[in-house]
Amino acid sequence: MYNKVIGLILADDLAINLGELSYSRGIGAMPFGGRYRLIDFALSNFVNTGMLTIGVSTFLKYRSLMDHLGTGAAWDLDRMNQGLHILPPNYGLEAHSGESYDLTGLWDFYRDFSHPYIIISTCHCVFNMTYEDFIETHINSGADMTVLYNEDGYRCGSPITFFDIDENNRITGVYYNPEKPKSNNTSVGTLIMHRELFVDLLSNMMSRGIQDASFLTFLRMFKTYDIRGYKFEGEALRINSIQSYFNETMRVLSDPVRSQIFYGEYPIYTKVKDEAPTYYNDSCVVDNSMISDGCVIQGTVQDSMLFRGVTVSGQSTVNNSILFQDTFVSEGCQLENVIVDKNSVIRPGTKLIGNPNYPIVIGKGVIV
Amino acid sequence: MYNKVIGLILADDLAINLGELSYSRGIGAMPFGGRYRLIDFALSNFVNTGMLTIGVSTFLKYRSLMDHLGTGAAWDLDRMNQGLHILPPNYGLEAHSGESYDLTGLWDFYRDFSHPYIIISTCHCVFNMTYEDFIETHINSGADMTVLYNEDGYRCGSPITFFDIDENNRITGVYYNPEKPKSNNTSVGTLIMHRELFVDLLSNMMSRGIQDASFLTFLRMFKTYDIRGYKFEGEALRINSIQSYFNETMRVLSDPVRSQIFYGEYPIYTKVKDEAPTYYNDSCVVDNSMISDGCVIQGTVQDSMLFRGVTVSGQSTVNNSILFQDTFVSEGCQLENVIVDKNSVIRPGTKLIGNPNYPIVIGKGVIV
């Protein structure tokens, strides 16, 4: 696939609000699943399909994303001619506000390649698949675009995009956050089209003074272009709010979701950091939890996701919670339905009990 | 020096206008000397001093700079804990316009290191030195800051900063573009201070709502702080206008300037690209010129600087000119006092004759 399909990842999305968690990072740089960032999934799906040229378009607070991606070596994308390219907005152009994807920059980058197809992927859907069959189906169908969807619509919160699909898999209606969805078909945030069509569409938008394009922009062209749906059968986790971030993390702890997402045929790549192994002492209790390297577990951890370097001290209980990198839970604490952003310290004896439908969020570097 | 002095490079400068040449790049990314960018000199001086942690602050059109710097491997700065850090402005902060260095970002980055000193360097002065003695002198003097200067003032155009210096080397006056300079002492765009003082100064500026800081900002504090001058004895090329860019390039062709800048004790590092060797045919004539790899010389080249991949076809003459990467000069052309930006094509028989005091500039990718 390496010279057939080029990739584009839209790393930001102004419509998705993760509150305090997104204060310092865009959606692509959002930590997920103990040791990943959301962009790792989109990127690994591309790499596992054999695609070698991938652009990452950004406009929001992208320093943490740049630090994470580096040269792309973790994804084997530090290539001479191909490889990973970060596409920040071109602030030098007066026309561009820095509030949306930079169409001029995208156009500039993508027009010079010779790959016949482009896959555009957002970052807020977590799934593990390779695109061979998706690509094949698109090519054989003769459609202008093909978009990945599944039937999770009713269980997902907003923002969300629904489709009507006819018997030929053709998209006949696109609804963004409809009050009463007419179908269960919802976008998984990935579409394929001819690279030249993409470049033409951008050029056309720019000539009409449109500076703002999102994934939805392309789907809404269903009347002009032949857009088909391709049904994704696996598990997809949709992260579009704090609540869904919390729910989907809880869901990924248990099989079969855990195995499908993390232990698929191909690995999810991410930047590896040096940590000590995680140590469990004599008195710890751990149930149904995913725990990353560098943790020290002396208390009780149940139904929780722990990122790197978390300490849970003795006589503390962590239930149904998500603790980001280097969270320190002191002795005698009780945490339930809590999301703690990185580098925070929970003081001895602290009790934080949220509701599963309204988890408590503790910001970055806070001492509670 | 690796844990004693941290570096900061100010890669942009809104006061410096290189016209068409700076349309797509900031001053740091400006090509110079056949195969370098201006930032290579500032960066190499740091690296040759043994400094390993270096931030590069940018705000203008920094994609070409990012492409050039990569992970810093060309400067051996792809380090785990230390290394090269690109500091683009944090557009996520409402307070920041993206038109100047991002003080919050700088403050955030520099406060967490433990190096006692910081050297701040601009990019528009080209010189080749290591800073051991400069650092030593600063420390021994007990001054708050020490700034590098030389006595080239009268021969340099504006923008330019002059100093008054007393018998103790203390700065007693700072003048920006004065009509009638009182001295010949002019800044070489490099200063050293305590890292903690730097962080405090930033914090102070931010608290007063100042979002804009330049190199000059610090020099202007000479009444509050003890700022000393350190005289640089070598050759320094000051690039602050198209005219000075042209003049200094002509000056660097001949010894002793060429040897001092390019063949000093330490090398100037830059990103190496793959090119064929340069080929000279049977009928070419070359006089007093620097020529990079990948060129084909069939005509006459005199007193000129050729970047990578330039072709000078037969019966063509290139005099007193600067040809950027991949310029193609067809047959029978005559170029004199011309600067050609990259990827341009000079059609057969074209005559372009500028004045040494007003060189012609041909933009990027133009066909003349």
Next chain:
Amino acid sequence: MPKKNMVAMILAGGQGSRLGVLTNNVAKPAVPFGSRYRIIDFPLSNCSNSGIDTVGVLTQYQPLDLNTYVGTGHPWDLDRNNGGAFILPPYQKIEGMDWYKNTANAIYQNINFIDNFMPNYVLILSGDHIYKMNYDLMLKQHIEEKADATIAVLEVPWDEAPRFGIMNTDESGRNIIEFEEKPAEPKSNLASMGIYIFTWSVLRKELLADEENPDSSHDFGKDIIPSMLSQDMKLSAYHFSGYWKDVGTIRSLWDANMDILDKQDEINFRDSAWRIYSRNPVKPAHYISSEATVKNSCMTDGCVVYGEAEHTVLSHSCVIEEGAIVKDSVLMPGVKVRKGAIVDKAIIGMNTIIGEGCKIGGKPDPQNPYYNKKLCSDEIVVLDRGLIIKDNAVIPGNCMVEHRPDLTEGNVVEDVVQVW
């Protein structure tokens, strides 16, 4: 090449025969250790943390894993443009070819390599010790004492001293006056740690002379150091007092692994000022199910535990299935313990699969075809990498199991799988 103040040379050694099947296919320094590491991570990380950026790794035994593992030295920040990590195998020269005959000869054969960096000092290290040490402090002492050689020494219990190379010093404790290899009646309890700093010009001459000496065994401890002492050169003892362990035997390898559970504060992998770096694959965070019990154990990414782990070190991607119990053991990467199996005091090689209901460990049975008193002691069981152990197999203590197609009765190996 620019001049370097000090270049480090790691003797990654020949076959580490006392580790038996664990070094059948890999050099000793490449043996996995302590959940996330390989043995060579320790000298490499020490070099990196000590500010040494030029390291030669001398190896001639099964170097593929080691080469691949060290690569350019990126994980240890040793992928430098001028300097970095170099794998140095023996090679043909115009005068002929030669394997590395011994420690000193290995350095002798690489004099040209060292000369390229024009170093003032050379640091000689072993590839099979677990410890954290700042070689820069040792170099400072070497320079201050104007020594020709500085040797790191450790106080060992007097009763263990006869097992070591012992340095006898003058009353200052700093000047070495005599070296005794495994003395029956030691005069001191200062054991050589096999870590040397030499002034390069001095060592260079010694190596050339040693090579000419037909009676020499070309060993640092046995030949070079005594020769320097006999010439009244200044040999300084650098006293080290932290955790240090030679992992050259099955027992000591097991001990050192258990130490990371029992002596956490001494080894301290969590010291951010002196990190031990390693090369690790990307695996998901490990998972511990509701039925699992994990006590006094450590593990790393990719592990999945449904059974019981007690006082055990799990490397990446190990699986303990329901009802299985693993105790006092070391699982190297990718080991799977199937349902109901019991593993007690074992070191299990990479990717080996323990069948359902197996019983590994316990009272030794000298009749067992895998019984190996020579290498295994203290009831420790060692399994080679890439084995598939038959369901319900019983392997008693002190056994070392490898693929032996010759065995009919008592053969517990069902198949072997490729490992890399």
Next chain:
Amino acid sequence: MPKKNMVAMILAGGQGSRLGVLTNNVAKPAVPFGSRYRIIDFPLSNCSNSGIDTVGVLTQYQPLDLNTYVGTGHPWDLDRNNGGAFILPPYQKIEGMDWYKNTANAIYQNINFIDNFMPNYVLILSGDHIYKMNYDLMLKQHIEEKADATIAVLEVPWDEAPRFGIMNTDESGRNIIEFEEKPAEPKSNLASMGIYIFTWSVLRKELLADEENPDSSHDFGKDIIPSMLSQDMKLSAYHFSGYWKDVGTIRSLWDANMDILDKQDEINFRDSAWRIYSRNPVKPAHYISSEATVKNSCMTDGCVVYGEAEHTVLSHSCVIEEGAIVKDSVLMPGVKVRKGAIVDKAIIGMNTIIGEGCKIGGKPDPQNPYYNKKLCSDEIVVLDRGLIIKDNAVIPGNCMVEHRPDLTEGNVVEDVVQVW
């Protein structure tokens, strides 16, 4: 390790003795070539451009320069997480140790390495040929023809055919029916280029059988190919028609260097679709002074010319001082030609300095102590690297100069300098 369709193995070889002093300290593939390159850049770049990302480089002779040069393969885009460039020296195994005895034996000793990638095909290359070739097209033919082996062949002039290994084919020209090593009366003019694609399962069996055969010399051309032919296996000839040159002799190395001036269109280093990558230091753009004359020559970064260069290849950092004349020569990196010296038809090793007023080249003098008819021909002079040649020295054609402290009369070497 993930499965690879094809793995390339480059036989970087033993000592290239026909290159004399040029390979005293480096393996042949590491010899500088064509201003910016080393010989091994050609097979490595061909692999990279052909989409092959896993390359083993087999070497046992003076590997340090080669190892350092190849490194992780970054310049050729071969620093891959799964795959990449691997230097493969001979090593000790549990069964003992062995140098590479010959080409086939070298591959035999690395069967485990190849097995790790589970390839369908293996590409065998030499490290001493200058050419550009798309191995992917060759593989396509191999697959289409369902061949067991495919051998790249080149039509050579009939009168030169007796110098090559000749492949005789059936009338289709595609099926090889006979192999003749340097036949006195060739039946065909299709010379083997030493480039083979084998179906790995077939080659693996052949290597195991060949190793058991006490009469075999373990060579691909002499043993493996004839053995496969004798078993009626399908051997396909892949016809290549571009520029190709074996640079195994002084004369052919000089020729190939001159070809980059005289046959630019054939070699074509400027083809952006098939770039030859290399590892080069950062040097300033080269400088040509007002007094200099440069004709029909090529050079690269760091050169400084005050004198005259005609029909000459300069590598990086070469200097030609005022009044010096260099003609029909190859200067390897860092060579300095002092004032007034004349150099005519010479190959000069790295960092060598030609003293003022020297006269290098011209009519041979068989009495000259450096006269070397065995290796030098056609009046070509070869100077070792790192020599300082005395001022006004005269070195006639067909001389090969190295540091010879034994010479009193006629010694032209003043001193030697360290080179890396």
